Amino acid sequence: MSQDKAAGGEIVVGVDGSAGTKRAVRWAAQTAAERGLGLRVVHAVAVTGGYYGNGLAVPLDFFGALEQDGERILTGAAEAAREAGASREVGTSLVRDPVIPALIELSREARMIVLGESGRGGFAGMRLGSTAVAVTSHAHCPVVVVRGRDGEDVPADGPVVVGVDGSQASERAVAVAFEEASLRGAPLVAVHSWLDGDYDTVFSPARFNSTWESVDEVERRALAERLAGWQEKYPDVQVERVVARDRPRHQLLEWSARARLLVVGCRGRGGFRGMLLGSTSQALLQHAECPVLVVRPEPAG
CATH class of the missing domain: 3.40.50.12370 (Rossmann fold)
Incomplete structure (x- = not known):
């Protein structure tokens, strides 16, 4: 022992x-x-x-x-x-x-x-x-x-998928996802869904002064900026950027059916205040069809 x-x-x-x-x-x-x-x-x-x-x-x-x-x-x-x-x-x-x-x-x-x-x-x-x-x-x-498909087989191929929402936890998740994709020789899919953003984000000047058609372009540009530095650090990782006007849990659960690994932050902008694990992360832990890697933000100070 x-x-x-x-x-x-x-x-x-x-x-x-x-x-x-x-x-x-x-x-x-x-x-x-x-x-x-x-x-x-x-x-x-x-x-x-x-x-x-x-x-x-x-x-x-x-x-x-x-x-x-x-x-x-x-x-x-x-x-x-x-x-x-x-x-x-x-x-x-x-x-x-x-x-x-x-x-x-x-x-x-x-x-x-x-x-x-x-x-x-x-x-x-x-x-x-x-x-x-x-x-x-x-x-x-x-x-x-x-987790696996139908609770049985754990997928050995497919992309590494990461949820991106701009929070501190999400930033760490992106870093871990790039490392995982590089180590596994897998492509990376960065998913950004903005339908359940917080009040300040949804009603920011950039969105409020834009047409709904142009909001997607604003979000695509923001996602590209968040990933740029990591793409330079991991040039071997092929990256696909996905921007959707949808709730993150819906998009990420759909991607879990094709992914080998799903990476999310422990606490993003969604969920209820005071919850240590956001509602999106909880939903993925319960229902995803591939392994789920949850990353906590760096401690303050």
Whole structure:
């Protein structure tokens, strides 16, 4: 059993034995191998409290059985990672803490956190909505939720698609998307949808004084300016720019049916104030047809 913290630069994948996390392990192993990175597989066995209802104590054997099951899950996941092509030693961690804070702590040093689209066991009671939203809202590194077509096949081809809205989180997402496209030898599709922009943007002088037909040109020019510097840095990446008078979630969900990876910022201009994960990102985590990579903005200061 290994309980070491993830070393800097490792990819960390949370597992619980479900089909969704098995796909996440394969995706994480292949990604780590392509980049020469280490891979750490993490399983949580924390139990809140030591009593059943009515004050009845939980037998000590119960905790031992949980740990044995956790070790079995970790061993199977490590074997699956090696079969998927992990080129370096696969580390394993049996964590005796609640899974969400454990993964957030590991994210301080990890290159990336990878999760499956559903969970059981170590993520008991935590469906995608609670686990993924909590981790992506607070992690210190990018988080990938591995989703596939019809919940099964994870696409291995197609473009990397990034949502662009001009926010700080979006700027970081663009940077990560260019890097991902370059490393994967994939084209990049930059999608900018402006129908749900905020009040100041929708009623800016540039839009208010333009005809509706010319607004598209204003948005296309703005998108091109946001991408220009990154295109110079990554000349090997073929870029397609898409501007649509539509809600971002609609456009990005449609593109997820053709993409190999979808990249979005953790919090853009959309959604409700005070939400750590925007409504667009939440919709993608629940319904996209490819892996979704969520990037948080750089901390202030």
